[in-house]
Amino acid sequence: MKFLYAAYAVTWVIHITYLTLLSRRYRRLRDEMQDLRKK
Amino acid sequence: MRRIFVILALLTFGLLSYALYEGMVAAPTEQTMGEVQRIFYYHVPSAITAFTLFLINFAVSIIYLARRNQKADALAVSTAEVGVVFCTVVLVTGPLWARPVWGIWWTWDARLTSTLLLWLIYISYLILRRYSTSGQTPVIAAVLAVFGFLDVPFVYLANRLFRTQHPQPVYFGGPGSGADPRMTYALLMNMAAFFCFAALVVWLRFRLERARQDFEETQALESLLQPDARSPR
Amino acid sequence: MSLGEITRVSLAKDLRLEWRSKDAINSMLFFALLVVVIFSFSFDPTAEESRHIAGGIVWVAFLFAAVVALNQTWARELRNQVLDAYRVSPAPANALFISKAVGNFIFVAVLEALMAPLFMVFYNLRSIGPAYQLVVVGALATWALVANGTFFAAMSIRTRSREVMLPLILFPISIPALLAMVSATTAILTGEGAYRFWVVLLVVYDVVFTTVCLLLFETVLHAE
Numbered sequence: 001m002k003f004l005y006a007a008y009a010v011t012w013v014i015h016i017t018y019l020t021l022l023s024r025r026y027r028r029l030r031d032e033m034q035d036l037r038k039k
Numbered sequence: 040m041r042r043i044f045v046i047l048a049l050l051t052f053g054l055l056s057y058a059l060y061e062g063m064v065a066a067p068t069e070q071t072m073g074e075v076q077r078i079f080y081y082h083v084p085s086a087i088t089a090f091t092l093f094l095i096n097f098a099v100s101i102i103y104l105a106r107r108n109q110k111a112d113a114l115a116v117s118t119a120e121v122g123v124v125f126c127t128v129v130l131v132t133g134p135l136w137a138r139p140v141w142g143i144w145w146t147w148d149a150r151l152t153s154t155l156l157l158w159l160i161y162i163s164y165l166i167l168r169r170y171s172t173s174g175q176t177p178v179i180a181a182v183l184a185v186f187g188f189l190d191v192p193f194v195y196l197a198n199r200l201f202r203t204q205h206p207q208p209v210y211f212g213g214p215g216s217g218a219d220p221r222m223t224y225a226l227l228m229n230m231a232a233f234f235c236f237a238a239l240v241v242w243l244r245f246r247l248e249r250a251r252q253d254f255e256e257t258q259a260l261e262s263l264l265q266p267d268a269r270s271p272r
Numbered sequence: 273m274s275l276g277e278i279t280r281v282s283l284a285k286d287l288r289l290e291w292r293s294k295d296a297i298n299s300m301l302f303f304a305l306l307v308v309v310i311f312s313f314s315f316d317p318t319a320e321e322s323r324h325i326a327g328g329i330v331w332v333a334f335l336f337a338a339v340v341a342l343n344q345t346w347a348r349e350l351r352n353q354v355l356d357a358y359r360v361s362p363a364p365a366n367a368l369f370i371s372k373a374v375g376n377f378i379f380v381a382v383l384e385a386l387m388a389p390l391f392m393v394f395y396n397l398r399s400i401g402p403a404y405q406l407v408v409v410g411a412l413a414t415w416a417l418v419a420n421g422t423f424f425a426a427m428s429i430r431t432r433s434r435e436v437m438l439p440l441i442l443f444p445i446s447i448p449a450l451l452a453m454v455s456a457t458t459a460i461l462t463g464e465g466a467y468r469f470w471v472v473l474l475v476v477y478d479v480v481f482t483t484v485c486l487l488l489f490e491t492v493l494h495a496e
Contacts, residue, residue, distance in 0.1 A: 003078070003136065003139045006135055007131075007132040011085070012061060014128050019240065022244060024130060026247055026250075028253060029251055036257065036258060037146070107413040153329075156447055160444040160445040166440060167441055170433060172431060175495035182427065185484065186445055187444070187445060188479065192474070193449075194447060197451045200466060
């Protein structure tokens with residue numbers, strides 16, 4: 001059933017998207033911290 | 040701390056894989072709905088997780104208002120964000136299940152409408168946090184969280200009566216009625232798996248928020264201590 | 273000065289200012305009228321149908337008009353640093369909240385009183401149920417919108433796009449009340465439906481949320 005696979009796939013797409021957003025924010029924060037430390 | 044995190048991560052991964060197997064393969068096929076019913080094993084745990092996260096958000100917001108504890112605020116924003124993520128999963132998997140089974144993508148019955156409202160309320164919470172220019176954003180956000188959560192029973196009650204007045208297509212009473220024990224087992228496994236997964240993600244978001252709080256404090260301190268060439272007249 | 277005295281003085285000031293300028297009332301009236309006309313192009317109901325949908329249209333129009341009033345609730349205070357003065361004074365914060373909320377209630381109630389005959393005309397309405405019930409529902413519903421609205425307006429003072437933020441955080445939370453007021457109104461107009469349940473829901477909603485507003489207003493006032 002296509003809907004079944006779609007549902008499971010979408011679930012993980014949503015979760016992975018969020019985790020990617022988090023990791024991007026982590027990286028940005030780390031960069032800003034390094035900038036501050038250089039000053 | 041690091042070690043616990045790794046252990047939890049491994050446990051989560053293991054549980055998720057096992058639960059996926061249970062839901063997709065091991066659990067028996069439902070009689071009336073067929074294979075599509077298996078979406079249930081992702082849909083319901085996500086809903087329960089989302090609601091639990093919002094409940095934690097409510098409790099932690101009250102704690103923040105009482106104590107002004109920074110950790111409480113970090114936990115508040117973390118649970119709200121992850122709660123919205125899980126709620127999104129619920130709102131997407133729901134229609135994907137409803138369409139093949141009942142022929143409709145959506146219906147405005149009490150449960151669906153309440154979930155949609157819950158999602159909207161917490162999105163408005165997140166938008167408030169982002170757009171607020173006040174130095175006291177956490178306080179205002181916490182107040183909104185209290186309002187938002189108190190609203191939930193009203194939403195459910197109101198929709199319950201409203202929709203029962205108008206004849207609706209029969210919504211699922213849950214295939215729990217006389218359920219095969221293997222189904223219940225698969226459901227419980229998935230619930231445990233998603234709870235652990237939610238805990239993991241909230242932890243990550245919490246650490247990010249704490250780091251951001253520390254960073255802003257350090258920034259503020261720096262600008263106060265450094266003799267600045269651009270100081271105001 | 274006591275809570276009652278401060279509330280009365282503050283309210284009198286707001287009403288006097290509004291009476292002189294009629295800012296809020298005029299914009300609300302015009303806005304509500306526009307909404308009614310625009311809706312008239314979306315539906316073209318017969319007299320029978322209109323009785324079923326009029327409840328919804330009426331309250332959507334009043335909701336949008338109320339937001340116009342709510343958005344300017346704190347504008348004057350903000351411009352003149354009144355909030356800072358209030359924070360420093362020993363006056364109870366709730367006096368400010370109550371006076372603002374009651375002031376808004378009066379503005380919106382006046383609007384509703386002016387618009388009601390217009391609605392009767394535009395949609396050829398004649399209520400089947402007893403008409404006094406409409407007043408009860410109107411009062412409860414208006415208070416629900418205005419109490420939360422005044423409070424949320426105070427919360428959204430220091431946000432970017434303040435005027436958009438208010439409806440954004442107000443609407444989701446007001447939806448149960450909105451549902452109740454629309455259903456109650458429809459029940460009265462059509463003579464069918466559980467009028468009693470919706471009124472009880474509105475009463476409970478009003479009590480719960482007014483209490484929360486009163487408990488938390490001081491926190492919000494000091495958080496700006």
